[in-house]
Each structure stands twice: as C-alpha cells, then as structure tokens.
Amino acid sequence: MIRINDILDKVAFYHPEADLDIIDRAYIYSARMHDGQVRLSGEPYLAHPLEVANLLADMKLDATSVAAGLLHDALEDTRATVEDLRTMFGEDITHIVSGVTKLSRFSFKSSEERQAESIRKMILAMADDIRVLLIKLADRLHNMRTLQFHKPEKQVEIAQETLDIYAPLANRLGIFRIKKELEDTAFKYLMPDEYNGTIGWITKNQEEREKHIEAVREILKKKMGEHNLECEVLGRHKHFYSIYKKMVNQGLDFEELYDIIAFRIILNTVKDCYESLGVIHSLWKPIPKRFKDYIGMPKTNMYQSLHTTVIGPFGERVEIQIRTHEMNKIAEEGIAAHWQYKEGRAGDEQSDRQFAWLRQLIKNQKNLKDPREFMDTVRIDLFPDEVYVFTPNGEVKEFPKGATPVDFAYSIHSEVGHRCTGAKVDGRMVPLKYKLQTGEQVEIILSPRHKPTKDWLNFVVTSKARSRIRQWIKTEERGKSLALGRELCEKEFQKHRLHFNPKSEEFQKIAEEFGFKSNEDLLAAIGYGKITLLQAVRKLLPKSAIQEETETFIDRLKKHIQKKKRPSGILVRGVDNILIRYAKCCNPIPGDEMVGYITRGRGVTVHRADCISILTIDPERKIELEWAEGTREAHPVKVRVSCHNKIGLLADISAAISKEGTNITDVSVKADTSAKQAECTFTIEVVNTKQLDTIIRKLKKVKHVIHVARQS
Ligand code: MN
DSSP: OOOHHHHHHHHHHHOTTOOHHHHHHHHHHHHHHTTTOBOTTSSBTTHHHHHHHHHHHHTTOOHHHHHHHHHTTHHHHSSOOHHHHHHHHHHHHHHHHHHHHHHHTOOOOSOOHHHHHHHHHHHHHHOOBHHHHHHHHHHHHHHHHTGGGSOHHHHHHHHHHIIIIIHHHHHHTTOHHHHHHHHHHHHHHHOHHHHHHHHHHHHHTHHHHHHHHHHHHHHHHHHHHHTTOOEEEEEEEOOHHHHHHHHHHHTOOGGGOOTTEEEEEEESSHHHHHHHHHHHHHHSEEOTTOOEETTTSOOTTOOOOEEEEEEOTTSOEEEEEEEEHHHHHHHHHTOSOHHHHHHTOOOOHHHHHHHHHHHHHHHHHTTOSSHHHHHHTTBOOSOTTEEEEEOTTSOEEEEETTOOHHHHHHHHOHHHHHTEEEEEETTEEEOTTOOOOTTOBEEEEEOTTOOOOGGGGGTOOSHHHHHHHHHHHHHHHHHHHHHHHHHHHHHHHHHTTOOOOTTSHHHHHHHHHTTOSSHHHHHHHHHHTSSOHHHHHTTTSOHHHHHHHHHHHHHHHHHHHHHHHGGGGEEETTBOSOOEEEOTTTOOOBTBOEEEEEOSSSOEEEEETTOGGGGGSOGGGEEOEEEOTTOOOOEEEEEEEEEEOOTTHHHHHHHHHHHTTOOEEEEEEEEETTTTEEEEEEEEEESSHHHHHHHHHHHHHSTTEEEEEEOO
16 A cells, blocks of 8 residues: 555655645645545555555646545545535635535446547546546546456446546546547457457567567658757557557457557658658658648647658568657647547547646646646636536437527427426436536426427527427417417308318419418418408309498408507417407406417407406317516406495596596496495406505595496
C-alpha cells in the first residue's frame, strides 16, 4: 500500500506552497471512515483512495484535488455526510466529492455508439468542476488496475463501460497516458484472445522492429541534414488496442500490418515542414490519398500536422507525421483530438472547440506558479446549451436547454407526445412546462384520451415537438370543420326534403369548380366559413327551391356573417375560424367558465360550464374554449332582483344599473300583492363577470331590495 508521506512528498515537490495539512487531514478522516472495510483484493479499503490520490499527484493537481481524491468514496460508502465534509474541509472539497458521488450513482451499461456520446457529454455537463472528472478518471484507472478481483461478468461490464465512456473522456481531456492504459486494460478483459495475440505478435518481432525503426530514423535524419533541415525524428509504438483496431479496420492480418509505428519529424518552422515533406516524397514513393495537410487546414480542435504514408526502404508502408515544435506541444497536451484523428470519426465541431480551450487551460497549468489559480478558473459549464436526462430505463437523451417534459415525450414517439398529461422528474410530479435539468430522470404520464393543446407551442423547444403539435392541431381543425361543413349541408338539404350525398359526382364537380381537389376539401372550407353554404349548395338544389328561399337564405347568410363577428371574444382550443353562438339558456359572459358544444349545422354553441343543458350532450361533441384576453364586447345577462313592492323602486334600480354604464335591454316584473314583494328580471349587457359582480353588489345596496342574483 502506498504511504501518505509519499504522496505528500510528491505534491510538495511540484507545488512547494501547497496546503499539505488539508491532505493530511483528509487522509486521517478517510482512514477512520473506511476503517474495517476491505476491497475484493483483501486489502484495506483505504488503499483505493490512497492510490487515487497518488494518481492525482502524478497529474500534478492541486492539494484540493488530492484531498478530495482521498475522500472521494466517503459519501458513497461510509456514514460521512455532506455537512460533515463541509464543516471539516470546506466548500470546494465538498463540492468536488459530491460531484464524484453523483457520477458514481449512474452506471452506463451496454451503450450503443450514439448513446455513448450523449453519456460522455452528460458526464462532462454534470462535472461542473473539471477536478470532478479528473478524480473520476483516476478512480476508474485504479479500479481497472484491480479488476482481476471481480467476477468475470462484472469484469466485462466495467471494462465495456470504460472503453465506451471513460477512455474517450480521458482522450478528450488530453490525458493520453490514462486513455491508453484504460483502453489496453479494457481490451485485455473484453477480448482476451485478441489481446494476447496482439502482445504475442509484438514481442515476437520486437527486436526486428526496433532495428527497423533505427534504420528508418537514420535515413530520415541523414536526408534532412543534407537539406539543412534541423529536426528531431521519433519512432513510436502505438498502444495495443489501437494496433488491434487498426488491424480490424483495415481488414489486415498482423503480418500485413506495418504501420504500427508512426514516425514523427519535428522541425522549427512551417516552411521546414513542407520542405521535409518534399524531401520524403522524393526519397520514397508516397501512397496516394494518404497525404493530409492539417497545417494548411487545421482540424477544428486546432490539431496541426502533415501526414503521409510512403513505401519505405524495405518495401514496407511507413507512416510519417511532420510538424513544428509548437504544433507538437499542442498535440501532446491534448489539443489534438487523437480520438478523432485515429478513429477517423467526424466530430462535433462545437464540443471540439470547447475542449480546445479546456486543454489550453490544462496546458497553461504548467506555467502557473500556483495550480490553484488554474483550478479556480475551471468551474465550467462545458455545454451551456444542452441538457442530458435519463429515461426510466437509464437511456440518456440530449435536449436543447429549456426542454420540457413535452419535448421529452415527443422525442420518444409522437403518440407519447400527444397523450402526455403530466410528468415525474426524479419521482416527483412536475408541470408540463417544467424545464429539465441535466442528470434528472424523466417519466411521462400518459392518458389515452388526452390531446395536445396550442398552449404547448408556447413552451416546447425542440422542432420535433413543435412540428408534431402543429400537425396534430391542423388535422384536428380539419376534422372539426369537415364535420361542421357536412352538417351545414345536410341541414340545408333536409329543408328541401333532399338527401345530401357528399360523395356524389355533382358535389365533386362543384368542389372542382371552386378549385378544390376533393369533396372533403370543399366540406372543410364550408365548415371553416371560407365558402358560404349558399355559394356551395345553390348549384345542387332545384331552381324553384332557391327562388322561394332566397329571402330567408340571405337572411341566414347575414346572420352567419354577424355571428362570425361576435365570437371574437372566444378562443377555441385547436380550432380557428369556427362559427360560434352563445346559448340563450345560460348567457355566458367573459369570466364565466364555459364549454363549447359542436351543434349539428350551426357551429359551436357556448354554454356556461354549469349550465344544465350540457349535462345531456354527447361528450364527443364538447370542445375546450377560452375567453380571449381583453375582450370588451357586451353580452346579455339576466339578473333577478327580489324587492319590496314600493313605488319608485323600479326607477331606483334602473338608475343603479345605468350608473355602471350598462344598458338594460329588457325587464319583466312580477308583483306578488299578498306578500307585497316584487320579482324583477332585468336583461342587461355587460362585458365580463367582474362588471356583473359590481352591478349586483350595487343593486344589493339599493333600499328595499331583498335579494339579487344572476339568473342561472
Ligand atoms: Mn472509488
């Protein structure tokens, strides 16, 4: 087991002013909390946090990171609480340890390639402090080093997750040493035969290959010298997993695989780079299409280099990278997304750019006297525009920031979207317009009869949800106007004792005359009110019928037009342009809760929600309605006033009503002589319930008035 003093010495060496005391205290606390726990290897548990802390010290991280490394499993595996940590170690360490703990709670099993990328991004988004990620990687590295103590199934599971998620993350952060070790270890457990085959083959030819490297280097150095090109020539081995992948990708046997070594020529200037390329191409025959100029056209992640493959001195393929010292430094520090370049993957430009500056930060760390300076600047939001959430079965989904449960529902399926009535986030109910946060688990609650509303368009952010909702509303609107159009026509025909057949050839002909493709389109247009009934059906009715009826028809038409102006005060959910009339039975006014009823032939009738007559109507014909905001039209409403039968009282009441700026359009009085009481019913015009309430309140104050109520 590594000793804490070794770690302290290491930190003190690269960071003489470090707060070693906090590392020491973290060690003592961790030792006490993990006391008695053992790892699968039989070692005391403490060995693990110590190894993790040591890896962090190898990465030359600050004292806070090393201390947090010692404590990284304390919240997860011991009785330590967030408050304990905060009291003893302060906000920074607590924040980091909580972050690592949060990540440990997720397991990302069997990840498809596409999922894997979302998960990687989610981890990055959740780790709002880069140190969380570095500790997580160190933790994973030590777990991989001790994977032999797990059961075989567990080994495969952990190794797969490492290969899919953590190795690419290490790579993105430019920590190539960790990336390679994670990959090679995972490779060993996931494909033991291939792993052993690769190692066996490499060791078999080791000596021969080293001679080959030396020979090629010598030639290159000599040639460059002849052209006065001052340079450094390196020949390096690729790591096992990348050699294996190369073999698979290129469909080659080991024996055919020459380019497991990459030569690198590092020069002083860009001009030198192109010159040395010329020298190489005149020396050895280049393989067509293998030349890449990333100096002239740098990758989005700032990687710059010239790449070429040539037929070498022994007839073998030789891969050569040419770059300046500056470019090499950037590539070494990780600005080159090795990940992309090696695996030929087209990357996400935006995240690459973000990682470029991140790596730049990591690089700059080495130039800072106090690593804390650097760490203070890395409270990061790597993906400010995205959120990552889980489905109930652990799949990760990516959304633009501000996405809601409705966006989530539509991302699963449009039917799920249409029927979503609510959502649970981490087990608790949230409104549909709730803004999802990274790391949350989302569950959609469905109701088979539920329908989308226009309102949803105000808060969804994904184009998928938006277009599906629009489409649904359009279809729904069409369905309603179609039914309405058909009913209007049927009614008109019935009046003439004729049978209306919308599928008849005559009707089809009329549809064509109006420029519609189908009879249905014409019916829908009638329903919408785009075409009047008269225009449409006069051509079908006998001439005599039309002449007789012309008067009433025109009257009716006028009424339609008048009615169409009135309903401006009402919004019908999901439907535009529909005929609306107010029910006489209950006289709804703005402010009342209301229900629409799709009548046969007369558009939508609006009732108060508590009107008795709607109890009997077909629920299928009910429609949701809203009052439009700021509507100022006057609506008739009946008010009943009981009062003592006194002379002049009627005038007092009328005066009270008129004072409120309201018209009385009708009044009826019933006097009960024996009780000396009178019952008056006024029909007045009001703009909304608020005005009505004011009038009722005023009437109640009139002398001799006993009771005032709106007639229901
Ligand atoms: Mn751990």
